[in-house]
Amino acid sequence: MPAPDSTPLLEIEDLKIAFQRYRQEPVLAVKGIDLQLLRGESLAIVGESGSGKSVTALSLARLLPEPQTKITAKTLRVNGHDVLNMNERALRRMRGKEIAYVFQEPSSSLNPVLTIRTQMAEALRLHRPDVTNLDEEIIQWLYKVGIVEPEKRLRAYPHELSGGMQQRVMIAMALCCQPQLLIADEPTTALDVTIQKQIIDLLADLRTSLGMSIVLITHNFAIIRNIADKVAVMFRGQIVESGSTEEVLANPQHPYTKALIACVPKLGVQQDKLQTIDYAAVEAAL
Numbered sequence: 466m467p468a469p470d471s472t473p474l475l476e477i478e479d480l481k482i483a484f485q486r487y488r489q490e491p492v493l494a495v496k497g498i499d500l501q502l503l504r505g506e507s508l509a510i511v512g513e514s515g516s517g518k519s520v521t522a523l524s525l526a527r528l529l530p531e532p533q534t535k536i537t538a539k540t541l542r543v544n545g546h547d548v549l550n551m552n553e554r555a556l557r558r559m560r561g562k563e564i565a566y567v568f569q570e571p572s573s574s575l576n577p578v579l580t581i582r583t584q585m586a587e588a589l590r591l592h593r594p595d596v597t598n599l600d601e602e603i604i605q606w607l608y609k610v611g612i613v614e615p616e617k618r619l620r621a622y623p624h625e626l627s628g629g630m631q632q633r634v635m636i637a638m639a640l641c642c643q644p645q646l647l648i649a650d651e652p653t654t655a656l657d658v659t660i661q662k663q664i665i666d667l668l669a670d671l672r673t674s675l676g677m678s679i680v681l682i683t684h685n686f687a688i689i690r691n692i693a694d695k696v697a698v699m700f701r702g703q704i705v706e707s708g709s710t711e712e713v714l715a716n717p718q719h720p721y722t723k724a725l726i727a728c729v730p731k732l733g734v735q736q737d738k739l740q741t742i743d744y745a746a747v748e749a750a751l
């Protein structure tokens with residue numbers, strides 16, 4: 466029997482991301498971060514708006530605008546590829562097939578003038594030429610993400626589906642190419658709380674049944690427990706704390722992590738006022 470593959474899926478060392486600005490100093494959005502993920506492991510990147518979570522995720526498949534964006538790293542390896550030295554053709558092959566994204570806004574991934582079938586078929590033709598019966602394959606994926614009567618949804622346009630359903634279709638579209646790594650960037654922020662839970666539970670189930678890795682990007686500590694083995698907390702372009710999810714939730718060390726966890730409302734606990742973050746204390750601990 467072959468030995469299990471223990472090569473890392475993600476190896477990031479000293480990743481920096483800078484945006485060039487016209488006649489001004491560049492903005493350093495990510496200031497030298499390290500991350501590692503083994504195959505099958507899942508990671509949550511948690512932090513508030515503007516902390517650098519999304520640009521970090523987009524840099525993994527070189528999806529940031531070049532040359533306005535300057536990405537440097539000692540190591541930036543995804544599924545064995547040296548991302549910073551890949552050409553456009555190799556990047557296109559990797560995107561969707563090895564690393565796939567689900568974003569917050571369905572409109573960023575779903576084309577409003579094409580049916581669900583047309584969009585999913587395009588992804589399958591590109592990345593899984595082995596699939597002979599496209600309709601059957603698409604129906605199966607729609608079913609896996611919890612869409613009822615998927616055969617009836619095949620020819621629907623995105624606007625004919627609810628927000629939660631559109632999110633499920635995006636997940637099906639990302640997963641049908643069987644990527645090793647799924648990046649879910651705030652996948653539930655635009656949805657109401659009950660649907661949020663359904664989508665996170667769905668991702669957790671799919672992760673186990675398909676054996677893939679997930680990087681979940683969120684500002685919300687409340688949703689990571691069931692889905693992420695590890696967590697990295699970002700603040701102003703840096704990782705201020707990282708570790709196993711259980712450990713970080715039970716025993717946060719950094720004042721920013723403590724503050725983010727304290728902001729999560731607890732069921733059955735009356736809170737008189739909203740928690741706010743003491744930035745002076747956070748800055749002092751950097």
Ligand SMILES: Nc1ncnc2c1ncn2[C@@H]1O[C@H](COP(=O)(O)OP(=O)(O)OP(=O)(O)O)[C@@H](O)[C@H]1O
Pocket residue numbers: 484492494512513514515516517518519520521530684
């Ligand atoms: N194309 C761009 N040009 C210039 N600056 C950018 C660009 N994209 C992002 N930034 C800046 O990089 C920083 C990090 O942005 P990023 O979107 O990664 O934050 P985030 O933590 O994902 O926040 P959010 O949760 O709001 O998406 C921000 O200061 C942002 O303004």
